[in-house]
Amino acid sequence: MTQRLAQMAKFGIGLWIAGVMIATFLIVPQYEGLGDAGRIVIVHVPTAWVSVIAFTISAIFSGLYLWRRRERDDHIAVAAAEAGLLFTFLATITGMIFSQVAWGIFWNWDPRQTSIFVLLLIYAALFALRAAIDDADRRRQLSAVYSLFAFVTMPFLFFVAPRIADSTLHPNCAFIQGSNCDGxxxxxxxxxxxxxxxxxxxxxxxxxxxxxxxxxxxxxxxxxxxxxxxxxxxxxxxxxxxxxxxxxxxxxxxxxxxxxxxxxxxxxxAPGTNLLENRRTLYVFLAANLGFTALFFWMLQIRSQVLNLQWAIAQRRA
Structure with missing residues (x-):
């Protein structure tokens, strides 16, 4: 029964994401001046927020591992960090595509792009650290400590650093169609x-x-x-x-x-009408957030189960 529910959930998530992608092009209207490129926000923003959720869960279970010393906590922390790195990469790629259309340049090393690049390096270093340590207990302990320190940088790099500079590609006051600046x-x-x-x-x-x-x-x-x-x-x-x-x-x-x-x-x-004032766009945007969040938790479950299985096999061989 449990396996059947899991299969149904997996099918439902896939169907939901597919529906969101179809709705993005068939239901969400084009925006004057941006055309189809404006629709990429439906993917860009949810993937960015899911990465925040993923890194938060990774930090929570890293702390739990240091407290309880349970291998399962380490596996969940690692799986969440892997998913967070993936979703951050997707947010970066979709942001670069939108940036090229909206501002005429893929990459400019402005505060937002630089901070997200640093965050990618920080979490990539986590897996380099794990790969460099042979002793399993020491690897889990050091990576848990590193994960907590990495998480401390995440709010600053995501929310603070991009708003420090006076000039930045993202976000600016005319980011959303129909909005304008103070002038x-x-x-x-x-x-x-x-x-x-x-x-x-x-x-x-x-x-x-x-x-x-x-x-x-x-x-x-x-x-x-x-x-x-x-x-x-x-x-x-x-x-x-x-x-x-x-x-x-x-x-x-x-x-x-x-x-x-x-x-x-x-x-x-910005030309056109406000991006999320259109109800069709708003509903698809909310559906995308829900779908990508569900996708993350499904990925987290599958990956942590694989890590648990690998650990159990290693224990039997030992």
Missing amino acids: VVLEVGKVGLIGDQKVQLLGLERQGNLLVAEVKVSTPGLQSEAILYPSLDLVDGGMAARPEFPGSRFQLGLEEYNEATGAVRLNME
Whole structure:
């Protein structure tokens, strides 16, 4: 009976994940400017969160091993760390694909990408450590201690480090379609930051009812520079021309003009509608989180059982 339930659960998880993938392309709408690439968020975010869950479980069972000295705790800790490393790698790959479409570059060594790379190295070193120690008891003990220290770095690398720097590819204030930044108020000749973009106001020119700004923009890492010409309708106060940032689908808008000071407010805007305000997208996104979480726990169970079996066989041979 238990085996039958396990088989049904495995089949159900596979069917659920397949359904999420199908729904991602058939139910989730395209997003203006990003097209199909916007849908990769349905996979990117859940895999990132599952890796957090995996590393947390690995740390918990590493602590339990140091307390109880049970081999089963070590096996669960190792299996969770393996799964966490896999899901972190998947989150990195999907993030790179989205980054290329949204910001025009796969990899820029910005704080988010650098921190996730360091995290991958930290947990890869865990398995290098285990492979380098022949004595089983010493291997389990040292890897448990290392796992706890690795876990301490995880919240900092995941949540803190990417938000320390002023300029980063991810997350920025225009990351989600339909969102925008607070903008930056500049006078002619001044330099500022909008999200991850450096902007310099070079000049202003009236063209009939329009105020046209000449703006020099630089992408993260100074990969490219361009001169853009956003404009403002002085009659109705609305933005007119909103050119795209170089290599990106995000737009530069001229929102306000202060005639007394000669300053303008520039802002970044993402095309389309808010990603998760669409109910179909939200439901598929939540289903993806549930599916990948279930997949992780199934992988954790299978892998820990394999490690238990390998240990039992080794004990019999000894």
